Amino acid sequence: MNDLRFTSHAEARMRQRGYRDADIGFVLSVATRVSEDAFFLSDKDAAREIERRRHEIQALERLRGTKVILEGESCITIYHAGRKAARAHSRKSGRLS
Numbered sequence: 290m291n292d293l294r295f296t297s298h299a300e301a302r303m304r305q306r307g308y309r310d311a312d313i314g315f316v317l318s319v320a321t322r323v324s325e326d327a328f329f330l331s332d333k334d335a336a337r338e339i340e341r342r343r344h345e346i347q348a349l350e351r352l353r354g355t356k357v358i359l360e361g362e363s364c365i366t367i368y369h370a371g372r373k374a375a376r377a378h379s380r381k382s383g384r385l386s
Contacts, residue, residue, distance in 0.1 A: 293313065293314070293317075295310075295313075316328060316330050319334055319335075319337075319338045320334050321333075321334055354369050354370050354371065355367060355368070355369055355370070356368055356369075356370040
């Protein structure tokens with residue numbers, strides 16, 4: 290729904306109600322379709338997405354420092370690079386942790 294256009298009415302209501310353009314796309318991506326032209330972000334939808342993101346956060350914490358070595362389309366190896374290597378990489382890429 291990248292090509293979604295907003296009517297002047299919708300833009301006015303979004304401003305009045307504190308919604309951003311990105312909010313609409315986000316709701317449409319996770320909400321339940323309740324009719325052909327309407328979506329509703331229910332408590333169940335929100336809980337599902339919160340839990341999914343919780344699992345993603347846990348995976349990121351567990352995988353922090355992992356290095357994957359590829360050769361073409363093949364994974365050659367995967368390992369934890371260790372704190373020293375991770376800090377050195379962070380300095381090189383301009384991202385200090």
